[in-house]
Amino acid sequence: MSCNFMSVIFSAPIWTGTKHNLSKIPGSGRALTLGGAHVAQSDDVRVLRVQLSSYLSFDKHVNVVSAKCFFQLRQLRRIRRSLNDDSVATLVHASVASRVDYCGSLLIGAPRKTTDKLQRVLNSAARIVSNTRKFDRGLTHFRRSQLHWLDVVDRVRFRVCVQVFRCLHKMAPGYLSTSGISGRRHLRSADRGHLDFPRVKLASYGGRSFAYAGPSNSNSLPAYLRDSSLSLSSFKHHLKTFLFSFY
Numbered sequence: 533m534s535c536n537f538m539s540v541i542f543s544a545p546i547w548t549g550t551k552h553n554l555s556k557i558p559g560s561g562r563a564l565t566l567g568g569a570h571v572a573q574s575d576d577v578r579v580l581r582v583q584l585s586s587y588l589s590f591d592k593h594v595n596v597v598s599a600k601c602f603f604q605l606r607q608l609r610r611i612r613r614s615l616n617d618d619s620v621a622t623l624v625h626a627s628v629a630s631r632v633d634y635c636g637s638l639l640i641g642a643p644r645k646t647t648d649k650l651q652r653v654l655n656s657a658a659r660i661v662s663n664t665r666k667f668d669r670g671l672t673h674f675r676r677s678q679l680h681w682l683d684v685v686d687r688v689r690f691r692v693c694v695q696v697f698r699c700l701h702k703m704a705p706g707y708l709s710t711s712g713i714s715g716r717r718h719l720r721s722a723d724r725g726h727l728d729f730p731r732v733k734l735a736s737y738g739g740r741s742f743a744y745a746g747p748s749n750s751n752s753l754p755a756y757l758r759d760s761s762l763s764l765s766s767f768k769h770h771l772k773t774f775l776f777s778f779y
Contacts, residue, residue, distance in 0.1 A: 545573045548586050550737065582635050588737065590639060594649050601628045601653045608660055621661050621679070628657045632684065637691040640749070641740035644685075651684045676779055686775045689749055690768075693757075696727070696746040697767050700760070708742070726751045726758075 547554060565571070576585040576592055583593035604627040612620060632650050639647060658675040659666065675681050682690060698704040727747035732738025739745065750758065757770055 545571060546575070546577050546584065546586060547573060548584070548588055550734065551587065554586060580635070582638065588740075589646070590642060591646055594639075594646050597631055597634075598649050598653050601631050602656065604628055604631075605653075605656050605660060612660060612663060617661065617663075624657045624661055628653065629681070633687060633691070636684075636688050637695060637742075639684075639688045640692050640742075640745045641735065642688075647684045647688070654681060654684065676776065680772075680776075682772065682775055686778075690771060690775060692742070692746055692749050693753065693771055694764075694768060695742070696750040697762075697764065699746070701764070703764065 547557060576583055578584075583590070583596055585592055605624075608620065608623060608627075615623070632653055639650075654675065655671060658671055658679060658681070659668075661679065662671070662674045664671065664674075681687075695704060695708065699709050702709065727750055729744045729747035730738075732741070732744050753771070754774065757767065757774060762770070
């Protein structure tokens with residue numbers, strides 16, 4: 533029960549944890565009484581436009597984002613012939629790609645079935661920009677070489693690594709800077725710039741926390757990307773080039 537916690541957002545309490553731990557909470561324990569008022573627990577809440585569920589799966593959040601993006605893409609498809617390629621690319625980035633990237637670091641360690649939903653959104657967006665149909669070939673090459681879009685899994689990893697860089701260089705908000713990211717290992721690996729991270733029991737929960745996923749992803753980068761003399765813009769440029777090298 534120690535790994536469960538409760539958040540109260542807009543008078544809606546929500547218990548989060550594994551299915552096994554949540555099953556230990558008695559039915560009456562899932563409600564909250566404040567000043568004589570009975571507040572029923574919720575299965576999901578919306579915080580900063582992100583849908584949080586009890587199991588922290590983010591499936592509902594991804595479904596909502598996908599639905600909104602596909603709606604925008606259908607509207608763009610109707611006026612595609614009236615726009616040039618640059619205008620379409622700008623609209624797609626503003627109305628679709630930005631939605632996919634919003635709070636994208638929360639999806640670190642998410643199962644492939646979850647990130648694949650957003651990948652289908654980006655594929656559909658690339659079809660509209662390239663003015664091709666569903667079964668036309670060359671979409672992946674166009675998306676990577678012309679639009680310079682990373683796959684969703686790598687976009688999430690990119691954002692997590694950038695957040696770690698910000699923490700190490702005192703550019704991140706206080707609640708992230710104090711999350712233990714700044715600590716270097718007191719081992720031989722400290723000479724390689726590796727960061728320390730806590731041990732976790734469940735990869736599906738603790739392994740997705742920023743305190744663990746941030747340093748572990750940063751440690752997997754090559755040495756030149758862990759150089760403390762890099763500026764933020766240089767780090768982003770070299771990191772994106774590094775991630776593209778796997779395609």
